[in-house]
Amino acid sequence: MPALMRARSREEAHRAATPLELFFDLCFVVAVAQAGGQLAHALAEGHPGHGITGYLMLFFAVWWAWMNFSWFSSAYDNDDALYRVVTLVQMAGVLVLAAGVPRAFDHGDFTVVWFGYLVMRLAMVAQWLRAAHGSRGAERRTARRYAFGVTVCQVGWLGLLVLPQDELLWVFVVVGLMELAVPVWAERERQTAWHPHHIAERYGLFTIIVLGETVAAATVAVQSALDEHGELSTLLPIAGGGLLVVFAAYWIYFAVPIHLHLRSNTQAFLWGYGHYLVFGSAAAVGAGIEIAVEQAFGTAHLSAFGAAACVTVPAALYMFTVWLIHSRHQKRGPAQQLVLPVSSVLVLACTFAGQWAVPAAGLVASATVAVGVTLTARQGTALEEPQP
Incomplete structure (x- = not known):
């Protein structure tokens, strides 16, 4: 049985980024490069509106996925085998997302991007549920709120797949605001132990x-x-x-x-x-x-x-x-x-x-x-x- 995932201390001395976190960041280089390359192509072709809008949407997805993991790991990283495996699954999701960036940018087809995001978010929900299992009281409720909020938002991103092209920007704005609200709502009772x-x-x-x-x-x-x-x-x-x-x-x-x-x-x-x-x-x-x-x-x-x-x-x-x-x-x-x-x-x-x-x-x-x-x-x- 894997060890319980307990919150780390905010007063921990000499806390530094781990090799796994650095590896995780490097996977995002691919996604950042894809988004930047598509922006350059669109602007060079004289399509600034399409290029800037697409870039803002896709970069938000990349940045928010990185944010989710970084703040969680700051509070709960115990670096055991299960934690590493789930993090590697998240990395795989990042690479799938990156592979879907050109199709989403050029044709408004977010299927691959959404699936890559699904892989990342399911892994993130699993991490939060594990943190909830290893905690009590307000800390457990905070972890459960995170798991619930992330799940609801991921369902909301389905709008990118089922709604018409001219509605995609509204989906991005509404669900993006929901994403930003999840940490504020989840931590209203108790602050996670980020360092x-x-x-x-x-x-x-x-x-x-x-x-x-x-x-x-x-x-x-x-x-x-x-x-x-x-x-x-x-x-x-x-x-x-x-x-x-x-x-x-x-x-x-x-x-x-x-x-x-x-x-x-x-x-x-x-x-x-x-x-x-x-x-x-x-x-x-x-x-x-x-x-x-x-x-x-x-x-x-x-x-x-x-x-x-x-x-x-x-x-x-x-x-x-x-x-x-x-x-x-x-x-x-x-x-x-x-x-x-x-x-x-x-x-x-x-x-x-x-x-x-x-x-x-x-x-x-x-x-x-x-x-x-x-x-x-x-x-x-x-x-x-x-x-x-």
Whole structure:
């Protein structure tokens, strides 16, 4: 008989991500890459409405599945054989979902995506029921609410398969809101034992994975253009600017620790939910660099302004969202608080630089890091814990 699944302590020292969690995250790289690639293709073909809507829907599915597992594992990971097997089943579901992304994006056929999600969610429900079996009182009721809520939402996603195409967006909005409400409802009586430092690390690691996928997508685009056209002088400014944007995105996110801010469910939920925009915009930057490369050689059905916006808009959104939900809690004084909001506006302004928009955005992002480092060295941060 497997051991009972008991909640871990929130005060546990030296809590860190496990190899299984890192393996789980890597499986999501495939799904993120598929969603980003489809976004780039749709925008390059001149279909921004279809591309952005499809991307937001599919990225939500990827992000929410990752969220479900990450918060559960922070509270209940006992790393026994049964836990590992069920987690591996969830990984298989992720890969099935990823395989269905192109069909869902191009034809509105969510059958494969829904089945992959079903595999993941059934495994997640099994985990919550096991946690309920190993707990008592309010903790048991919380675990049962999670199992029930996840099950109801998965049934709700059937609307993607049975309703007409023009109703799919409404299904996404309604069931998506139901998904977001499940943790709030489930934990209204008792908070699960998620670990602040562990959760902060998990989100940081996934940010690195998404930025890594952005670099990989941009590298493939540059390599393909170089093989086909061989014009290094045209590619270097785009590649260099894009790399500066990604490097700055990393620096901005990891400038200060965040786990000391995550003291309550309200703070943690707002911070965790806001990462939908952080992860989504970071992945979209890679798609934007692909489009900028294609437009430079006349293979994208977009103007120079439109191609530039594909990079500057997600980059600016990333900067502003990271400030809004993450960085501002550690900033001291108006000067530090204004750096990222002002920089996001300046990055947007780079859209008007035409073919030089990407290198200009890269320079603004680099200047943002330099100014932030200088101000922090002079004024410190709002946390007692020093910067890493």
